[in-house]
Amino acid sequence: MKLLSRRGSLRRRETAAGWLMTAPVIVLLLVFLVVPIAMAAWVSLSNWTGIGSPFSSDVSSVGLRNYQALLTQPGLPQQQLGESLRNNLYYVLFVVPVQTALALGLALAVSRKRLAGRGFFRTAYYFPSITSSVAVSIIFLYIFGSTGVVNALVGYLGAHGPNWFNDPSGVLQLAYSGLGVTQAPAALANHGFLGLPWWQWLAGPSVAMVAIIVLAVWTTSGTFMLIFLPAIYAIPSELEEAAIMDGANAWQRFWRVTFPMLKPALFLVLTLGLIATWQVFDQIYLMSQGNPAGTTLTPAYLAYVASFSDQQWGQGAAIAFILFAIIVALTVLQRLVLRDRGTVAGDRA
C-alpha cells in the first residue's frame, strides 16, 4: 500500500515536471505557430484580399470554395495543383531515400575511430549546408548547363547530355520510349486525376527536376549527417565488442547492432526529410520558378505565387493545407511502418 502511493506520487511528480519542462516550448509554439496556423486556416475559408486583418468585418467566409476550385473544378488551379503534386511526389521519392542513405554513410565514415583527418571530412561534408543558397544556385546552374561540367563528364562517356534546366521531359517517360512505348496508351491518356492524365502522372521527374534533386541531396546530406552523429556516438562500445566476440562481420554488425540502435535517429531524419522535401520552395524560387513547362512547380511555390503575386490568399492557404494533410498522412504512415521504438528506451513512446 505504501509502495503504491509512493509510486503514485512519483507519477504525479513526473506529470508536473513533464508539463513544466515542455511549457516554454508549448507556449512559444502556440503563440508563434499554432495561432498563425489557425489564422491561415481561417484565411483558406475566406475571401480575404490581404487588406487589413483577416478578422475585420469586410472579410467573409466563402466556405470550402477555395478547396473546391483546387480539388474538384476543372481549370488552371486544379491542373497546376495536380502538376505540382506530381512534381513534388517524385522529388520526395528520390531525395528522401538518397539523402538519408548518404547522410548515414557519411556519418558512419567520419565517426570511424581510426580515420585520419576526420575533422576535415566532417567539416567538408557540412559545407554545402552552410553555403548561401544564392551561391549554390549559381553553381548548379553552371555545372548543369548544357556545356557545363556534368555534360562534359557525360560526353567523356560517349553520350550526349541534355539541356538540364530546360528539358521538361520526364525521365520515366524517356525510359518508356526507350522500351518502345512512345505513345500514351489511350486508357492512361484519356483518364486522369486532378486535371492531369495518368500518363502525365507516370512521367517521372523532369530532367530539370533531376538537377534540383541532385542539388537538394547535396545540400542537406551534411545536415542530416550531423543529426546521425550523436546517435552513433551514443552506441555503447561494449555492444560492438560483444558482436565482434561473436564473430560477426562488419556487415552483420551494422545490421544487427548499429542499425537497430539508430532507429530513433532514422525516424527523425526521415520525418524531417519528408516534411522539408514536401515543402521545397527556396530552390524553385531561386532557380526555376516552376519552369520548364511547369515541371518544377511545387505546391509551396504555388501557394506563394497565389498569395503574394495574385493576392488570392484564400487559395494560397488552401494549397498549404492540402499539402499539410498529405504530409501528416504520410508521417503517420511512416511512423506505423517504422514503429518509432527506441531499442534501449523500450516501448515508452
Place this chain on the structure above:
Amino acid sequence: MKGSRRLTTAVLAAAVLAFTAACSSGGGFGSPSSSDATATAKPNDKPLTLMFGSSGPAETKAVDAAAAAFTKQSGIKVQVIAASDLAQQVAQGFAGNEPPDVFYLDPLTFQNYAKDGVLDPYASTLSNASNFAPALKAAFAYQGQFVCAPKDASTLALYINTKDWQQAGLGAPPANWNQLESDAKKLTTGGRTGLVIDQDESGIDEFLYQDGGTVLSSTGKVELDSPQNVQALTYLKSMLDSGIMKFPSQLDAGFSGQAFGENKAAMDVIGNWENGELQTDYPNVKFKVYPLPAGPTGIHATLSFTNCWGVPKQSQNLAGALELVKFLTTTQQEMTFSNAFGVIPSLESAQSQYAAAYPQYATFVKELAYAHPDIAIAGATQALDAYSSALEQLANSNPATILSTAQQNLQAVVNSDK
C-alpha cells in the same frame, strides 16, 4: 490517454480562440481606417515612408538623395526603406494597416490593389498628368481612371552586335519581318545564332501586336486566340525550327541579354535594362539599338514596362505623400534619376531631354509612341506564368493550342473577378 488528448486539444483550442478574439477587437487588427484626407488637405508633419526595391547602390543613393532634397524643401521627414523583398513588405503593410506612404508598384500588383480600392487615385490631379507617355498611363489605368504616376519607362528594341553585323556584310537594320528573318539567317554561323528573344510572354507578345493582333480588348476581354496571333507565333516557330532564332535556354543563358552579351546571338529583342548589363558584365561588346521591325502589314509595335509611385488611401499623411510624388515626378528630378542609374523618364518633357543627352538610346523613347503596356490582369500571375511556360515550348507545340489554352485560362481569371 484518450481523455488527456482531448483535454490538450481543448486547451489549445481555447487559447487560439481567446487570441483570435483579442485580435479581432484589438487595435492592430481593426479594419482599415478610412482616411478623410484629400488631395487638397494640408500636409501634416507626420514623417513619410518611401519603400522601393533597389537595383543596386546607385539607385539607393539616388532615391535617398531625392528624399533628402524633398525634406529640405518641404520640412516633411521621409524614411527611405530599400525593401529586402518589396512584394512581401508592401503586402505586410496593407495587412497591418500601415502601408508605406509611397512605394514602387508594378502594373500586375497595381491591378490587384486597384481592384481592392486601396490606392489613392491621385494621378489625374497632377498638374503634369497629360505629360506622361500614353502607353505608361495605360498601364496604370483602372476602369478608365488614371490612378498612379509612372516613375520610369522601358521599351523593347532590337540590339545588334555591330561586329557580327559588319562581318556578315549587312547594311541597314531590318525594317520588317522578312528582313529580320533573312538577316538572322545571314548572321547565323556555327557557334552563333542570328536572333535571340526571351521566351516568356513579355518577350514575345510584341510580335502579336506587330501582326495586327491584340492581347486584351479595350473592354478587358482577352483576345489571344485570334488568327493574327496564331500567324505571329507560327512565324516565330518557323525561325526556331530553322535555327536562326533561339530562346536563351537553348543557348545556356538565363535571359536573352546574357546570350547577347556572350555573343551567342548577334541580335536580341530586349528592353533598355540590357544597357546596364552590357556595361558592367560585357564591356567589350559593341552594339547598336534599333526600333523593332514592322509586321507584314507595316504595323510598328513594341511592349512597354514601367512602375508607378503607389500611394495608399489610408496614408496618415496623404497630402504629404502626394507632395512627395509631385516632387519625384518633375522633369528635373526624373532626369536626375536617369543620370544616376540609367532609367528612362516617364514624362515626355524629360524624355526629350533624355534622348538629347543619350542619343544612342533615343530609340527607346521613339518607340514609346507605338508601345503597348505588357499585359496585366488582377490575379493573373499564375495564368500568365502558364502562358509563358507554354511559349517556352513553342518549338514542339502547336501555336493555336498555346493561344487557345492561354485564352481560356486568362478569360477564366477575368470572369472570376466579375
Place this chain on the structure above:
Amino acid sequence: MSARPFFSRVSSGRVSSRRVSSRRVRRLAGRTLLYLVLAVCAVVYIYPFLLSIGTAFKTDPDAIAHPLNPIPSHWVLTAFTELEQQDFLLWLGNSVIVAVSVTAGRLLFDSMAGYALARLRFRGRGAVFSAIIAVMAVPSVVLLIPKFLVLKQLGIYNSYPGLIVPLMTDAAGVFIMRQFFLSVHPSIEEAAKIDGAGIFRTYWSVVLPMARPALITLTILAFQGSWNDFSDLLIAHQSPSLDTLTTGVGRLVSGQLGEATQYPLELAAAMAMTIPVAIVFFVFQRFIMRGPEGGVKE
C-alpha cells in the same frame, strides 16, 4: 580505442597467416578506396565554397566570363568596398545578437522538452509530441503574414524581442533532442534517481552533460538556422537599424533578384555571412566526438 586491438587479436588467433596477409591487402585496398571516395566527396562538397570566395574578389565581367574558375584573373576589392559603405557592422552585430540569443534559448527549451517527451511519463505526452510534429507540416510561406500580425498584436513588432522570441524554440530541435534521449540508455539517470535526486537536479547535472553530442549538433543547427534566416526576420521588423546580415544584404539588390549581375557583390556578402557559421561549425564539430560520459572517446 579498445575495439581495434581486440579485433586483431581475435582474428589472428583464428585464421591462418596466409589468409591474414591476403586480408591485409584487401583491407589496405579497402582503406585506400574509402579515402579516395571520401576525398572526392570532400572536393565536390567544398568546391562551391571556394568558388564563392574566389568570385567575391572578381570583377563583374570576370565573374560572368569564368564562372567555374575560383581564381580571379585579377583581384579586386570592389565588392567589399561596396559592402563596407553599408551598415555592415550593424548588420553583423544584430546577426550575432539574434543568433546567440536564439541558440541559447533553443538549447535550454528544446533539451528540456525533448527530455520530458522522451523520459517522463505524463498524461498528454503523446498529444504534445504529435502536435509538435504537426506544426512543422504546415508550409511556412502561408504563415508569414499571420506571424507578422501576431507580432504586431503582441506589441513586439520592430524590436529585438520580435526578432528573437519567435525563434527561441523550434519543433525540429525538440524532435532532435527527444530522439537522442530515446537512443541513450536510461541507466545513469536511474542511478541518480535512486540516489534521491529530483527530476530537475537529474536533468541539470546528469542528463545535460550526457547529452553533449546532441547539444553540440543542436548548437550548430540553431546558430546556422537563425544566422541564415531571412523570412522570419524580415516580417519582424521594418527599421533598418534592426537589419541582420540576411535582410540587410537583401536590401542591396532586391530590385533585380535572379538577374545575372553583381555576382561578386552577392557572393562577397554571402561569404561574409557564411564564414562566421563556418568558424562556429569548425570549433564545435570536434566536441561532437566526446562520448556520452563526457570523456574523450578517441
